[in-house]
Amino acid sequence: MVDRERRSPEDRLLAPDEWRRLRAARLEALADAPDVLLPGRPPESTWSEQRWRLSWRAARWAVAETGDETVGLARLSWTETGAYIESVWTRRDHRQRGVASAMVRRLITEHPADRGEIFVWVAQPNDAAMRLYTSLGFRSTKVTQWLAALNRVEEQLRFNGGHPRD
Structure with missing residues (x-):
């Protein structure tokens, strides 16, 4: 039997009917x-099934899985000013193995061109x-903002187009 930590995770997009898998992964993340992920308002732990399903209205969720275990999560959300990669997380025992890269690449590839820059x-x-x-082709916009919830500054990066590098 292959040890779960040695199996290569597979990335894919989630469907709204998989809201329970999303909830479990997001709460674990x-x-x-x-220190790096912002909770929703109200906190996701209080969300109903309907609220979880609504999270697909203006977003796509990607996961990385090893068998039936979710080991990574990422989201691409659309706003009036463009699309944003958010909520990127990889389980600690799967970090530095390309999991986050694969999920972000999946979201970029699935991004409709008419939805603006990423x-x-x-x-x-x-x-x-x-x-x-x-490494995936994002570059600094030189825009920063204060993130009071984390007591830190965050920097904005823009995807420069084309296909993200493997």
């Missing part, structure tokens, strides 16, 4: 990385996230 905000300092996004 928030518990694991409260951006990501990275709370600083976060060298690992900056390496991830620059």
